[in-house]
Amino acid sequence: MNDSNQPKALDVLIIGAGFAGLYQLYRARKAGLTARVLEAGDDVGGTWYWNRYPGARCDVESLDYSFSFDKDLEQEWTWSERYATQPEILRYICHVADRFDLRRDIQLRTRVTRAVFDEQAKRWTVETRAGESSGAQFLVLATGCLSIAQAPDFKGLSSFAGKWYHSADWPKEGVDFTGKRVGLIGTGSSGVQMAPLIAEQAEHLTVFQRTANFSVPAQNEPLDDQAVRDAKASYPERRARGRETSNGICLEANDQSALDVSDEERLREFEFRWRGAGGGFRMLRAFNDLLINEKSNEHAANFVRSKIRAIVQDPRTAELLCPKGDLPFGTKRLCVDSGYYETFNRPNVTLVDVKAAPIEEVTLRGLRTSEGEHELDVLVFATGFDAMTGALRAIDIRGVGGVALREKWEHGPRTYLGISSAGFPNMFIIAGPGSPSVLSNMVHSIEEHVDWVTRLILHARGSSRSLVAAGIQAENEWVHHVNEVADRTLYPRGNSWYVGANIPGKPRVFMPYVGGVPAYRNILNDVANDGYRGFALS
Numbered sequence: 407m408n409d410s411n412q413p414k415a416l417d418v419l420i421i422g423a424g425f426a427g428l429y430q431l432y433r434a435r436k437a438g439l440t441a442r443v444l445e446a447g448d449d450v451g452g453t454w455y456w457n458r459y460p461g462a463r464c465d466v467e468s469l470d471y472s473f474s475f476d477k478d479l480e481q482e483w484t485w486s487e488r489y490a491t492q493p494e495i496l497r498y499i500c501h502v503a504d505r506f507d508l509r510r511d512i513q514l515r516t517r518v519t520r521a522v523f524d525e526q527a528k529r530w531t532v533e534t535r536a537g538e539s540s541g542a543q544f545l546v547l548a549t550g551c552l553s554i555a556q557a558p559d560f561k562g563l564s565s566f567a568g569k570w571y572h573s574a575d576w577p578k579e580g581v582d583f584t585g586k587r588v589g590l591i592g593t594g595s596s597g598v599q600m601a602p603l604i605a606e607q608a609e610h611l612t613v614f615q616r617t618a619n620f621s622v623p624a625q626n627e628p629l630d631d632q633a634v635r636d637a638k639a640s641y642p643e644r645r646a647r648g649r650e651t652s653n654g655i656c657l658e659a660n661d662q663s664a665l666d667v668s669d670e671e672r673l674r675e676f677e678f679r680w681r682g683a684g685g686g687f688r689m690l691r692a693f694n695d696l697l698i699n700e701k702s703n704e705h706a707a708n709f710v711r712s713k714i715r716a717i718v719q720d721p722r723t724a725e726l727l728c729p730k731g732d733l734p735f736g737t738k739r740l741c742v743d744s745g746y747y748e749t750f751n752r753p754n755v756t757l758v759d760v761k762a763a764p765i766e767e768v769t770l771r772g773l774r775t776s777e778g779e780h781e782l783d784v785l786v787f788a789t790g791f792d793a794m795t796g797a798l799r800a801i802d803i804r805g806v807g808g809v810a811l812r813e814k815w816e817h818g819p820r821t822y823l824g825i826s827s828a829g830f831p832n833m834f835i836i837a838g839p840g841s842p843s844v845l846s847n848m849v850h851s852i853e854e855h856v857d858w859v860t861r862l863i864l865h866a867r868g869s870s871r872s873l874v875a876a877g878i879q880a881e882n883e884w885v886h887h888v889n890e891v892a893d894r895t896l897y898p899r900g901n902s903w904y905v906g907a908n909i910p911g912k913p914r915v916f917m918p919y920v921g922g923v924p925a926y927r928n929i930l931n932d933v934a935n936d937g938y939r940g941f942a943l944s
């Protein structure tokens with residue numbers, strides 16, 4: 407940041423120092439561009455900096471959820487578990503920042519509040535909460551898809567005598583639940599991951615569930631020396647296989663319909679994917695039509711329900727934990743857990759149905775539902791995020807003619823390829839709405855976007871163009887395509903954050919691109935080979 411408040415002649419200004427911002431900085435530097443990152447946190451890491459709650463780990467296996475751009479980095483870093491914990495992922499991200507000497511171009515503790523495009527100068531100027539400003543020709547929004555926490559505005563929260571925490575803003579020093587009566591609100595991925603650990607420590611854990619979600623066991627395990635050696639020796643093949651799967655993760659897919667096999671065969675496949683060799687998102691690949699065919703989907707849903715009933719000893723609790731109603735399996739982000747359902751067999755854990763008896767208020771001593779008061783010492787919100795658009799809308803972004811992105815996106819996000827938005831030239835979004843993003847291995851999609859955006863910038867520079875602008879027709883066609891592809895699936899049916907259903911008043915739009923990683927890559931390649939079709943370079 408400059409001292410005199412005058413915009414600096416920077417090529418690329420990047421907002422956010424998570425996986426996306428770090429890689430964009432690395433790639434820009436390699437391309438000979440001057441670049442700088444502004445980051446709100448007091449260290450790098452993005453999602454993995456903020457989400458420090460007990461049990462936080464990635465639901466994509468570490469060998470996939472890691473950078474592939476540097477072969478030496480792959481060889482020198484050793485993951486200790488199949489699914490890395492948050493501290494291990496954060497250590498990895500810090501290692502990347504140090505190893506590639508990225509920190510000298512990262513300004514921490516800097517919250518960007520506004521970004522304005524100057525049509526004359528063809529440059530962006532950003533302003534920060536501290537009142538500083540900085541400018542660059544290109545603006546890259548590496549602000550993350552799940553970075554604006556959503557804490558419900560419960561009546562009475564300020565009167566609560568105990569402490570409360572949100573999963574996405576967890577204290578660095580941790581929280582000691584020993585001897586405490588803890589109330590956990592939210593049973594998505596975060597709640598499902600933290601419940602078993604809180605239950606082990608707390609005197610009592612009350613889980614307040616509004617909607618039962620599907621969860622499958624991670625089947626996490628340590629990676630022993632042999633597994634690590636094998637993985638390191640086969641990284642190129644693993645990455646290549648991953649890139650050819652619909653979500654960019656190296657998982658075995660079964661290319662059969664769930665309706666084309668016998669009951670025994672179907673059960674065998676589901677069991678295989680639930681047990682030791684399987685686990686996690688493998689369940690979504692058990693058959694090729696689980697997310698497009700209602701009947702196939704119902705088979706998977708019934709299988710998971712049967713598992714819940716077999717694990718949870720109290721039949722009433724088991725029934726409450728079984729997802730019901732119009733929630734096709736996997737259309738809300740599938741939770742990947744380690745002992746979630748088993749937790750409800752502990753004598754110190756209670757499940758409360760807050761759909762039947764809604765939360766009315768937080769009181770001095772706890773939380774009141776329509777059925778009565780629960781006395782609690784600590785409240786934990788695992789209530790999610792204003793996903794995909796929240797971090798972009800949190801910045802007052804002004805494009806051509808002073809138009810605000812917030813206004814343009816009033817009825818839902820509109821992008822060309824999930825990368826650019828018409829009227830906002832020289833601005834790029836990494837893994838934004840309209841791209842595979844959260845439906846894919848984020849690290850893979852981030853690398854793909856950053857590489858593509860950097861090539862586009864170099865292409866513009868190489869042909870002496872200073873302005874890169876997505877066209878409105880190309881954008882309209884892309885938005886139509888994103889919706890059309892989503893509507894061929896069961897995804898839009900789930901009341902999930904994928905459609906903004908968790909944020910009161912948010913327009914219901916299926917935000918990520920469900921066409922799959924390989925198809926999307928082909929489109930990106932075609933657009934580039936066609937002279938960046940749909941972009942005006944001037």
Ligand code: N01
Nearest residue numbers: 463464465558592593594595596597616617739788789790
């Ligand atoms: O948030 P969520 P999350 N009263 O939105 C409930 C990623 N992630 O932080 O379903 C009562 O999924 C809400 O209930 P309902 C991953 O992509 C990844 O858990 O709206 N309850 C729901 O149960 C994930 O999908 C990892 O009825 C209220 C919960 O809060 C995404 O982040 C780990 C409520 C929110 O679930 C978000 O996950 C963690 C209210 N007023 C997160 N408001 C891994 O990699 C909300 N809820 C494993």
